[in-house]
Amino acid sequence: xxxxxxxxxxxxxxxxxxxxxxxxxxxxxxxxxxxxxxxxxxxxxxxxxxxxxxxxxxxxxxxxxxxxxxxxxxxxxxxxxxxxxxxxxxxxxxxxxxxxxxxxxxxxxxxxxxxxxxxxxxxxxxxxxxxxxxxxxxxxxxxxxxxxxxxxxxxxxxxxxxxxxxxxxxxxxxxxxxxxxxxxxxxxxxxxxxxxxxxxxxxxxxxxxxxxxxxxxxxxxxxxxxxxxxxxxxxxxxxxxxxxxxxxxxxxxxxxxxxxxxxxxxxxxxxxxxxxxxxxxxxxxxxxxxxxxxxxxxxxxxxxxxxxxxxxxxxxxxxxxxxxxxxxxxxxxxxxxxxxxxxxxxxxxxxxxxxxxxxxxxxxxxxxxxxxxxxxxxxxxxxxxxxxxxxxxxxxxxxxxxxxxxxxxxxxxxxxxxxxxxx
Numbered sequence: 001x002x003x004x005x006x007x008x009x010x011x012x013x014x015x016x017x018x019x020x021x022x023x024x025x026x027x028x029x030x031x032x033x034x035x036x037x038x039x040x041x042x043x044x045x046x047x048x049x050x051x052x053x054x055x056x057x058x059x060x061x062x063x064x065x066x067x068x069x070x071x072x073x074x075x076x077x078x079x080x081x082x083x084x085x086x087x088x089x090x091x092x093x094x095x096x097x098x099x100x101x102x103x104x105x106x107x108x109x110x111x112x113x114x115x116x117x118x119x120x121x122x123x124x125x126x127x128x129x130x131x132x133x134x135x136x137x138x139x140x141x142x143x144x145x146x147x148x149x150x151x152x153x154x155x156x157x158x159x160x161x162x163x164x165x166x167x168x169x170x171x172x173x174x175x176x177x178x179x180x181x182x183x184x185x186x187x188x189x190x191x192x193x194x195x196x197x198x199x200x201x202x203x204x205x206x207x208x209x210x211x212x213x214x215x216x217x218x219x220x221x222x223x224x225x226x227x228x229x230x231x232x233x234x235x236x237x238x239x240x241x242x243x244x245x246x247x248x249x250x251x252x253x254x255x256x257x258x259x260x261x262x263x264x265x266x267x268x269x270x271x272x273x274x275x276x277x278x279x280x281x282x283x284x285x286x287x288x289x290x291x292x293x294x295x296x297x298x299x300x301x302x303x304x305x306x307x308x309x310x311x312x313x314x315x316x317x318x319x320x321x322x323x324x325x326x327x328x329x330x331x332x333x334x335x336x337x338x339x340x341x342x343x344x345x346x347x348x349x350x351x352x353x354x355x356x357x358x359x360x361x362x363x364x365x366x367x368x369x370x371x372x373x374x375x376x377x378x379x380x381x382x383x384x385x386x387x388x389x390x391x392x393x394x395x396x397x398x399x400x401x402x403x404x405x406x407x408x409x410x411x412x413x414x415x416x417x418x419x420x421x422x423x
Contacts, residue, residue, distance in 0.1 A: 002252025004160040005227050006195035009135040009249050013118040021159035021256070029059065030134075031112060032147040033121030035103055035363075036064035040081040042122060045145035054089045055151035061093040061112055062086050063103040066363040071370040101335025101361045104128040104216060104303035109335055111242025115230045116249060120147050125303050125385065127218045130227035131211035132234055133248060137225045158224040160195040161186075162257040165202030167266035172419050174313070175210030176305055176383065176403035179217040180271040181263070184281030192222035194258065197251065199229060202265045208237050209309040216304050217385050220278040270418045272381075273401035276389045284406065284418045293400070297380040298323075298411040299392075300404050301332025301359070302366045305383035308338050310404040315347040317408040317419050323355035324414030330372045332359045356411070368392045374399075381410040 003011065003018065011019040013027035034042055039062055054060055062082050067075035086094035093112060100106065104125050107113050115133035119126060122144035129136035139153065147153050163182065183190075196218045203211070211228050218226030228234065230248045238246055269283040287293070300306075300314050311333060323329045331351045333339035339361065342348050348358050365372030366384040374380055374393030379400065382392065387399035400416060409419045 001256050002254040004195060004251045004255045004257070005133070005197055005229065005249050006135050006160060006225060007157055009116055009118060010155060010157055012116070019157045021157055023157045024154065025157060026152050026154055027118050029120060029147050029151050029153055030117040031059055031061060031119040032144060033061045033063070033103060033107065033119065033123065033126060034144050035066055035123055036068060036075065036078050036082055037066045038122030038141045038144065039085070040078050041141035042145040042148065043081060043085045045142050046149055049145065049149055051149040054091070054148045057090050058092045059151065060091050060148055061107055062091055063095050063100055063106055064097070065100055065102050065361065066367065067369050068097050068100065068362060069360065099336060101338070102303045102306060102363055105307055105334035105338070108132060108212070109241060109337060111244060114238050114242050114244050114246035115234065116247030120144065120153050124219045125216050127223065127225045128212055128216040128303065130215040130218065130225050131208065132238060133228060133230035135225055135227065138219060156193070158193055158195045159258050160197050160255070161191050162260040163196060163198045164260065164262040165198060165200040165206070165265055166262065167202050167264045168205040169265045169268060172270055172405045173265070173268050174403045174405065175206060175213035177268055177271045178210070178263070178265065179214045180273050180278065180281050180401065181268055183217065183221045183278045184271065184273070185261070186221055188220060188277055188279045189222040191218065193224045196221065196223040196226040198226065203228060203231065205265060207309055208233060209307040212307065213304055217278070220385060270403060270406050272406060272416060273387055275387050275398040275400070278385070278387060278401060287416055293416040294379065295381050295400070295410055295415060296327060296378040297372060297374065298327065298329045298407050299332070299365050299372050299380060299382040299384060300330070300407050301334065302363065302384040303334065304385045305404050306332055306334030306338070306361070308341055310383065311338070311342050311347050312345070314404040314408040315350040317405060317422070318354040318356065318412065319350045321354055321412050321422070323411045327411060327414055328372070329354070329356035329411040330359060330365065331356050332364070332371070333361055335361055365392055381407050381416060383407050
């Protein structure tokens with residue numbers, strides 16, 4: 001029996017000719033990632049280990065992004081802890097305010113993630129880098145500490161689910177709609193500890209930003225990782241952003257998959273995930289049959305949908321229009337580079353003239369940190385990745401996950417809607 005893409009990457013990292021699902025391996029790491037919430041815990045664990053420094057100062061990335069610029073004394077102390085650790089260990093890839101971004105958008109942009117890599121990060125959405133043909137997965141802070149100290153990590157080799165994507169998405173359907181459709185189809189535990197492997201001719205009709213979004217939310221289906229084959233577009237992205245060598249792994253023809261799903265992208269509709277689980281999905285057509293769902297806030301950004309394509313789509317819809325009176329619309333470019341490009345293209349002017357506010361890069365509102373906390377009973381349409389109870393604020397608030405297109409249209413309408421409803 002052959003191996004999947006993920007299994008081939010793990011076999012190579014473990015120095016083995018072959019691995020099978022369920023096998024325990026020790027793999028060499030190409031990158032270890034932490035942020036301002038998870039890194040301080042890992043740093044304290046490293047202190048307990050009494051190790052002499054890190055395994056490779058070039059293969060660790062520390063990105064304060066959740067509570068930056070610091071919202072209070074505690075968050076400032078966390079960042080100070082990370083900053084001092086980075087200085088002591090001469091960490092090459094430490095990104096401070098002014099040059100930082102949301103970690104899962106920043107690292108590919110900086111060329112730190114390429115095909116064939118094995119990457120762990122003390123953040124569940126580390127699976128984002130599978131869009132480039134890497135094996136990347138989230139781990140706990142203790143595993144991050146061990147990774148920084150030794151450059152190795154233990155894994156149980158995951159089995160896999162194959163998603164065959166065909167066709168071309170229609171206008172206003174994006175990667176966010178694809179992954180929400182999949183999560184709605186298989187559930188939040190439908191891919192539990194499995195590799196979600198995306199293949200098919202439909203991938204050619206998905207931008208890199210679409211693919212990052214899809215891989216980013218693999219964890220919301222319980223996936224160990226999400227991964228795409230490396231095509232010309234992915235190679236072009238890596239050559240533009242990175243000087244590192246990369247290795248392309250393709251699944252064997254006789255690779256074993258637990259399930260196979262075929263999804264015709266041309267049949268998908270804009271999709272929204274209702275409270276309080278990402279699997280609670282409804283298409284925009286189903287929503288049109290419901291009573292109006294009035295909203296109080298819209299957030300466009302995050303590691304899921306704060307990239308340039310996302311901002312361009314939102315700006316296309318908001319241009320010449322106004323955010324509904326009394327509604328807050330918060331736009332957060334995912335990195336400084338994206339912020340600058342959006343400014344040069346006039347997107348920021350469009351947002352501000354429409355009545356939205358533009359924030360420096362931060363994860364802030366996604367996890368209920370700051371820059372958009374919800375009060376009792378408030379509803380938010382958000383391009384983030386989780387809508388659990390109390391995720392963005394008060395336990396009675398509600399989060400509706402959607403694409404930038406649906407979010408922008410909803411900001412104008414004052415209710416959940418899509419661009420097709422705008423005159």
